Amino acid sequence: MDLNKLNARVSAAREEVEGRGETFYPGPSRVHLAAFPPKERWSDWVELDSRAWPERVEKRYMLVPTTCFNCESGCGLLAYVDKETLQVRKLEGNPEHPGSRGRNCAKGPATLTQISDPDRILYPLKRVGGRGEGRWERVGWDEVLDDIAGRIRKAMDEDRKNEIMYHVGRPGEDGYTTGMLANWGIDGHNSHTNICSSGARAGYHFWMGIDRPSPDHANADLILLVSSHLEAGHYFNPHAQRIMEGKERGAKLVVVDTRMSNTSTHADHWLASYPGSEAAIFLAIANYLIQNRLYNEEFVRRWWNWQEYMEAVHGDPEPTFTRFQTELAELYSGYTFEYAEVESGIDASTLREVAELVASAGTRLATHNWRSAGSGNLGGWQVARTLFLLNCLLGAVATEGGTYPSAWNKFVPKPIHTPSRHPDQWNELLWPSEYPLALMEMSFLLPHLMKERGGYVDVYFTRVYNPVWTNPDGFSWMEMLRDEEKIGLHVAMTPTWSETAYFADYVLPMGHATERHDIMSYETHDAQWIAFRQPVLRTARERLGEVISDTREVNPGEVWEENEFWLELTWRIDPDGSRGLRGFFESKANPGEKLTLDEYYGYMFEHSVPGLPEAAEAEGLTPLEYMRRYGAFEIETNIGAVYEQHVPDDELEDIGVDEMGRVYTRAPKPDTPNVVALPVLDGDDDGRRRVGVRVDGEILKGFPTPSGRLEFWSRTLDEWGWPELALPTYIKSHIHPGSLDSDQMVLISTFRVPVQIHTRSANAKWLDEIAHTNPLWLHTHDAERIGVSTGDLVRVETEIGHFVVKAWVTEGIRSGVAACSHHMGRWKLNDTGQRQAMATVGIDQQESNWSLTQKRGVAPFASSDPDTMRIWWTDVGVHQNLTHPVHPDPISGQHCWHQAVRVRRAEPGDRYGDVAVDSERSHAVYLDWLDKTRSAVTHSPDGTRRPYWMMRPVRPERQAYDLPGPPDPVAS
Ligand code: SF4
Numbered sequence: 001m002d003l004n005k006l007n008a009r010v011s012a013a014r015e016e017v018e019g020r021g022e023t024f025y026p027g028p029s030r031v032h033l034a035a036f037p038p039k040e041r042w043s044d045w046v047e048l049d050s051r052a053w054p055e056r057v058e059k060r061y062m063l064v065p066t067t068c069f070n071c072e073s074g075c076g077l078l079a080y081v082d083k084e085t086l087q088v089r090k091l092e093g094n095p096e097h098p099g100s101r102g103r104n105c106a107k108g109p110a111t112l113t114q115i116s117d118p119d120r121i122l123y124p125l126k127r128v129g130g131r132g133e134g135r136w137e138r139v140g141w142d143e144v145l146d147d148i149a150g151r152i153r154k155a156m157d158e159d160r161k162n163e164i165m166y167h168v169g170r171p172g173e174d175g176y177t178t179g180m181l182a183n184w185g186i187d188g189h190n191s192h193t194n195i196c197s198s199g200a201r202a203g204y205h206f207w208m209g210i211d212r213p214s215p216d217h218a219n220a221d222l223i224l225l226v227s228s229h230l231e232a233g234h235y236f237n238p239h240a241q242r243i244m245e246g247k248e249r250g251a252k253l254v255v256v257d258t259r260m261s262n263t264s265t266h267a268d269h270w271l272a273s274y275p276g277s278e279a280a281i282f283l284a285i286a287n288y289l290i291q292n293r294l295y296n297e298e299f300v301r302r303w304w305n306w307q308e309y310m311e312a313v314h315g316d317p318e319p320t321f322t323r324f325q326t327e328l329a330e331l332y333s334g335y336t337f338e339y340a341e342v343e344s345g346i347d348a349s350t351l352r353e354v355a356e357l358v359a360s361a362g363t364r365l366a367t368h369n370w371r372s373a374g375s376g377n378l379g380g381w382q383v384a385r386t387l388f389l390l391n392c393l394l395g396a397v398a399t400e401g402g403t404y405p406s407a408w409n410k411f412v413p414k415p416i417h418t419p420s421r422h423p424d425q426w427n428e429l430l431w432p433s434e435y436p437l438a439l440m441e442m443s444f445l446l447p448h449l450m451k452e453r454g455g456y457v458d459v460y461f462t463r464v465y466n467p468v469w470t471n472p473d474g475f476s477w478m479e480m481l482r483d484e485e486k487i488g489l490h491v492a493m494t495p496t497w498s499e500t501a502y503f504a505d506y507v508l509p510m511g512h513a514t515e516r517h518d519i520m521s522y523e524t525h526d527a528q529w530i531a532f533r534q535p536v537l538r539t540a541r542e543r544l545g546e547v548i549s550d551t552r553e554v555n556p557g558e559v560w561e562e563n564e565f566w567l568e569l570t571w572r573i574d575p576d577g578s579r580g581l582r583g584f585f586e587s588k589a590n591p592g593e594k595l596t597l598d599e600y601y602g603y604m605f606e607h608s609v610p611g612l613p614e615a616a617e618a619e620g621l622t623p624l625e626y627m628r629r630y631g632a633f634e635i636e637t638n639i640g641a642v643y644e645q646h647v648p649d650d651e652l653e654d655i656g657v658d659e660m661g662r663v664y665t666r667a668p669k670p671d672t673p674n675v676v677a678l679p680v681l682d683g684d685d686d687g688r689r690r691v692g693v694r695v696d697g698e699i700l701k702g703f704p705t706p707s708g709r710l711e712f713w714s715r716t717l718d719e720w721g722w723p724e725l726a727l728p729t730y731i732k733s734h735i736h737p738g739s740l741d742s743d744q745m746v747l748i749s750t751f752r753v754p755v756q757i758h759t760r761s762a763n764a765k766w767l768d769e770i771a772h773t774n775p776l777w778l779h780t781h782d783a784e785r786i787g788v789s790t791g792d793l794v795r796v797e798t799e800i801g802h803f804v805v806k807a808w809v810t811e812g813i814r815s816g817v818a819a820c821s822h823h824m825g826r827w828k829l830n831d832t833g834q835r836q837a838m839a840t841v842g843i844d845q846q847e848s849n850w851s852l853t854q855k856r857g858v859a860p861f862a863s864s865d866p867d868t869m870r871i872w873w874t875d876v877g878v879h880q881n882l883t884h885p886v887h888p889d890p891i892s893g894q895h896c897w898h899q900a901v902r903v904r905r906a907e908p909g910d911r912y913g914d915v916a917v918d919s920e921r922s923h924a925v926y927l928d929w930l931d932k933t934r935s936a937v938t939h940s941p942d943g944t945r946r947p948y949w950m951m952r953p954v955r956p957e958r959q960a961y962d963l964p965g966p967p968d969p970v971a972s
Contacts, residue, residue: 025095025102036095036102037063037078039630043543045080060084062540065094065631067520067533069172069495069513070107070757073235074520075100076631077108077513079536086540088112088514097531098634099238099524106755108237110764111513115556117763118863119834120496121509122557131490132482132503134829141558144506145565148459149572151489152184155458156579161186162427163458163488167443168192169465170760172533173518173562174412175675177463180566182419182954183584184573187427189954193440194888195471195895197234200374202439202892203384204405206714207392209679209704211439211951212406213368213384214523217242217251219401220366222357224254224390226278226383227372228261232752234370238524246366246401252357256281257372259751259777259819260812269354272814275746275898276377276733277344278369281351282386283730284340287332288355289393296363297325299395302695303643305705308660309713309727331727343730345814358390364401365394374894376750378932379731381439381892389728392710398641400526405703407676408642409523411530411635413608414675416600417584423956426945429455433963436936436946437720438893440953444471444886447480448926458488463562464510466498466759469826472884472895473800475850475919478503478843493562497833498759499826509559511535515551516561517597519604527637528674530609532601532627535561539628549596563597598624608673610635647692647699655691655699656684662708663699664688679704679949706949716947721939722891734887735898745782747796747899748819749880756823762837765867772837772858774824774877775808778903782816783809786903793906796820798883798899799925801850801917804910805878818903824877825913827852835861836868839876839913848920852882854913875912882915885925890932936963 013035017024022038037045042063049057061080068075076097080089091109095102114120124144125136155163166181167190181189193201201211217223217239223246230240247253247266255267256278264270273281289295300306301321306328310319314327337348337355344351358365367390373383388403396402429449430441442449444467449455468474468481480486481503492504501507510516518533537554548554551561567585571594574581587593588603605612605623612633616626627633653667664684681690681704692699693708702708706715717726725731732738735746753771761767776794778786788794788807795802796818805820813819826834827841839854857874887896936945944961946952 036093039096042078042629044083059089061089062543064534064536064539065096065532065629066514066536067518067531067631068104068108068111069170069516069533070111070760071236072170072172072522073099073238073524074172074522074531075104075108075237076102076531077104077111079514081536081540086537088115088536091514094631096630097632098527098529099522099531101241103237103241105237106767106770107757107761107764110761110766113764113766114495114512114760115514116865117496117765117834118865118868119836120556120763121494121507122559123509124558125507127505131484131505132478134502134832136507136832139506141560144508145569145572148489148491148506149569151459153573156184156573160458161423162188162425162429163456164188165190165430165457165459166461166463167465167467168463169470169758172464172520174520175415176518176563177566178954179415179419180570180584182422184570184581185421185423187423187425187430187954187956187960190430190441190443190446191953192443192465192470194438194442194893195444197370197375198439198892199377199380199889199894199896200369200371200384202381202437202894203369203374204388205439205951206381206385206717207388207710208397208405209949210405210407212523213388214404214406214409214526215239215366215368216401216404216526217366218245218249218525219364220246220251220361221364221401222252222254222361222366224256224358224365224367224387225263226256226369226374226387228255228257228263228751229368230263230266231261231754234368235522235524238522239368242525254354254357258748258814258817260810261751262754269350269357271344271346271350271354273344273346274737274814275373275748275817276735277340278373278383279379279386279730280335280340280343281346282383282390283332283335283728284337284351285355285358286386286389286393286728287335288337288352289359289390290329290332292359294359295393296395299397300393303397303710304392304712305707305709306712308707308715312715312718313713335730358394361396362394363396363399365391365396365403366401367391367403371750376748376896376898377733377735378887378889378896379733380889380894380896382725382729382731385728386730392712397710398643404523404526404639406523408639409526409528410676411521411528411609411674412676413519413530413604414673415608416588416595416603420580420583423954424960426956426960428453429457431946433936433945434930434933435888435890435893436940437716437891437950439951440893442888442893443467444473444895445888445926447473447476448886448923450480450486451923456486456488459491460487460489461491461493462500462504463493464495464760466500468503469499469879470758470881472881472886472897473919473922474499474879474882475917476922479919493565496760496763497828497838502829508565509557511551511555511559511561515555515559517551517563517601519601526639528635528639529632530635531632534628534631563600567595601627609633610673643700643702645701647701651691652699654688656686656688657694658684660707661694662690663692663694665691667691679951680955681706681949716950717891719941720936720947721934725891733898734896735900740900743902744900745903746817747798747901748817749822749884749899750897751819751821753821753823758823759826762826762834765836765865768837769873772824772873772877773875774821774880775806776903777813777819778807778809779813779815779817780809780811782818782903783807786905788905793910793912794903795906795910796880796883797902797904798885800885800919800921801883801915803878803880803883804906804912804914805880806912818901820878820880822881825879826876827854827879836871837876841913848918850917850919852879852913852915853911878913879915883917885922886929887925888929890929890934
């Protein structure tokens, strides 16, 4: 059909729908082919039953929105609840969601297969026999809650608060759990971030005091991506649709990625650079802008902390911008295109073309790095710092088509109660003094820190997290988790079986996207929105008049949700309220009574989400009813350049301005409903708080950095022992060619498969059918050198062991670099687990020598789902991460994933999926990398453990930052 006819048809459809007084949603395709049900008919939506075809049988649905839980994008879903059976029949996109606008990736609708997975965990389980033996008995929630609560209460009463630890993989929520942990007064929040995004986030944090970028792809003239954001990157589907809109507008796309991805195939320039050389490329582009005076001089003059740099580093008491410009030109003059060509392997002429595109984009330069190079390399944080340097040079910061700081494009509503306390102690197992600038907890070092420092955790929660499989060095995790002298009680809270859950004492079944409450907000574009995740069957049944007081009443088996679990657990830890814990979960309406989730969210939506009460009232709904009906709310669009906003007059009371132009006030802090975690900035000596920065005589909001400006030079890095890295610069990676032996190559292990999501998708049959294995990408030249073809077994040797995998020979990767997706290689020890995507393995340990061998892959099996008899694949990949030692970046704390490896033909006796590792050797590698650090004990400028302004998810009280003794003299 031609386009005109299609458009005519769409116009007719619009007229018809709007003529009925209903909402017409433009579909996601160019010709608006996709149709979303008008929201006015969500209570009673009629479709023909596809299974009854060719008969025309009508099915009636209630459409209940929720939020996807399968990645961090928080896209909207609409659950089609069959009004006859009250079961979810399918999940599609929610057109009312401002971030995803009705669209999803494959993983969103596949939630249906997760909730109906015949192998899912339906009841709380308790270990029988030794930890890790894999034998379980069903227990009741009451027993579980009393046992855990008793242990936690005892640890708190005995002042062992550091022995309680909550380790989260996919948070999927904003503020509920961190608020609770703060109120518990424990410094026990642990996250997965340092194996994920800390590298890039640190780079952004040092620049602007905010740790994430929010690129405005749709309005950009040039989109510059490090890695494959169109198919698998951060905020994947919301960003992907906006990247395509940008391209439709005529934006150019430049993709820096060693590996050919679907994204690179859409690029105008695909730079398949040598891994780790990205910062050299960006600095060469920066140098081009600087030497040719193509940068935005006014922006740089107003917003960079160049004055502070010139004074501190050059001892220039009255620096001028002109002198700084001369210095800037000198600083980067060595980063020529020719230099970058040597480092990256990309022609100087191509780099020049890209630099010209960057220059011509001006303030419409949208850039993004999240994982990829930022998380692959020693010094990966400088990849993001040098990438953002380009935005900072062009003034493409919080501009239309530019890149925003994330916090301004995100909204986290204030909850009904704020924590009554914060931890008064510091947890060295999470924030060791050797890593004072680590962006987040040094989570992946836990087994080594425990081994080295004799640590003990009495109650260890892993929550939607699978460190045994996801983290590097999984055998060290097994050693730690099996050892009851190190882990007293391991509680695995998980919606699906995981390799880590096998080493738990309790396995607690948690809900999927349709079975739980949460709120989420993400920086998908220049706007602020919140999305509501809700147990859709609970909402459906409540709409039909039922009274539901506990989400377990509607979930399968005894699957629960974490909100209600934590609330109940907190009450059991503090049954009489004397410890000050349960107040966080007490009703305001009925003091002394338990808070309900209706009150928790109802209060939040009523009091902390501007515009929502009015929007709800216009429809005759309460704010909670509105969110239950539509699932999302857009608070504001076009936020713009917050840093240029004037500080309101009522915040300027008895102000003081210091020599750097920072403005302090005595006005009380305004009560903001948006509690996005921002750095806590120091006040002045007179007890006033920081409120802004004076720029050209005006008092503006500026940036939440120590200087109030964009920090081209970081005093923090300088003062905490890293003066040579205080500017955006290039750090040669641990896998730089100069560091490799002649027979070594680089292994890239960080890339995602678009249809898989770490642990949680192994039970999604639709996704498993599409992607279930992870061959080793080898360039044709490398395959010839090694003497292998596609499908042949190869042995990949790392510093601590090896794995055996199949080769996939391709020209879609640089010669000298191999790649293997980390999404596959799931395993189980016996029949307990996901049978469609987990191989059955045997694990053997001879002192520190561990091995894992695959006994069998997957096969068809009989279950409640007839499709499990149709499983046609057997190979579910190889668990490569076991063979990776820890590589903590000494500054960002990020695990540097890239590996220097030897790849050779498999040896006689090698079998597919074999893994062998020496865990003693892995500890030695940990110690090698520890040597790279500069500890707070020797380098802290003020006797504290960490710069106070830097982010922490659960910030302890100020006194907890003090190092135990007087600081040693600063090392020379
Ligand atoms: S991008 Fe896909 S997996 Fe992620 S939230 Fe959206 S639909 Fe879900």
